Amino acid sequence: MKKFILFLIIITAGTAAVSSPLFAGPQFFEEREDFIAATGAEPAGEIPSFTNRSGTTPTRLGTLMVFRDTPELYHGGDRVEAHPGNEISFEGREHFRIAIDSVGSPVYSVGFSVVPIASRDPKEHSFKTSFDLTVIYTDGTHDSLRYAVRSTGTGFVGIWTDMPIKSVTVSEEMDNPVNEYFFDFMTGNASASFSAVPEPMSIILIGIGILGVLHKFVLEQ
Numbered sequence: 001m002k003k004f005i006l007f008l009i010i011i012t013a014g015t016a017a018v019s020s021p022l023f024a025g026p027q028f029f030e031e032r033e034d035f036i037a038a039t040g041a042e043p044a045g046e047i048p049s050f051t052n053r054s055g056t057t058p059t060r061l062g063t064l065m066v067f068r069d070t071p072e073l074y075h076g077g078d079r080v081e082a083h084p085g086n087e088i089s090f091e092g093r094e095h096f097r098i099a100i101d102s103v104g105s106p107v108y109s110v111g112f113s114v115v116p117i118a119s120r121d122p123k124e125h126s127f128k129t130s131f132d133l134t135v136i137y138t139d140g141t142h143d144s145l146r147y148a149v150r151s152t153g154t155g156f157v158g159i160w161t162d163m164p165i166k167s168v169t170v171s172e173e174m175d176n177p178v179n180e181y182f183f184d185f186m187t188g189n190a191s192a193s194f195s196a197v198p199e200p201m202s203i204i205l206i207g208i209g210i211l212g213v214l215h216k217f218v219l220e221q
Contacts, residue, residue: 026135026143027192029158032113032184039109039160041188047086050076058099059088061185063107065099080115080181083154087115087181094131094172094180100165100187106138107165109188111158116149116180129180130173133157138164146173149180156184162192 029035045062052075053059055068059076066088068074074090090096100107116129135143141163149155159168172180 025161026145027160028145028147029111029160030147030156032111032156032158035109035111035156035158035160036186039111039158039188039192040190041109041111041158041186044185044187047076047088047183047185049078049086055090055096063101063104063187064110064185065101066096066185067099068096070095080117080183083113083115083181083183085183087183089179089181094170096170096182098168098170098185100167102166105189106191107187107189108162108191109158109160109186110135110165110168111156111184111186112182113154113156113184114149114180114182115154131157132169132171132173133159134169134171135159135161136166136169137161138166158186160188160192 027038029038035041043062044064045060047061048059050059052073055070055072055074058065058067068090072090072092074088074096076086076088078084078086079089080087088096098110098112100110130146130148133145133147137143143161147157157170159165170182
């Protein structure tokens with residue numbers, strides 16, 4: 001009986017260790033409404049109008065700063081008819097960084113909208129492109145993921161983590177003839193919460209183990 005009780009204690013401790021990771025990685029959102037509902041994120045700030053700004057010169061949007069690591073120019077202005085307000089666009093390959101102001105409350109969620117606009121030929125709308133997203137945390141660690149931009153309409157990208165974010169780098173996988181315009185930048189200060197639920201296979205293995213021990217215990221009695 002004592003061995004059986006000890007076994008149950010070990011199983012319980014193991015289950016807690018498996019189901020309660022210290023960090024579960026970022027949650028990714030493709031719908032703006034779902035992102036806001038989950039994170040409570042709010043607009044970071046309005047995009048100003050500007051042209052021919054050097055990529056290394058940051059543009060401040062509230063608690064965010066948007067800029068490039070290279071000197072290629074980028075612009076801010078109202079170039080998308082379907083969207084009221086300004087957007088940010090980049091010359092050449094779309095590559096930029098969203099940096100979080102170190103002063104203020106920690107930021108755990110970052111989101112933005114993106115829309116592709118064909119620059120020369122309407123057929124270019126069918127040209128799909130992917131972006132690599134790198135999330136840098138305040139402790140120096142990072143996570144990476146890839147997402148595909150909708151060929152038509154407005155897309156959304158949202159990230160929610162349980163670690164404070166330092167910056168997010170957005171980099172187009174390859175050059176293409178379609179320009180992407182970025183707007184509706186958002187941030188949130190609520191940390192992500194992850195449910196401590198074991199994986200299905202872990203539950204099955206634990207259940208088999210318990211049944212085996214119970215069977216042996218009954219036979220010994």
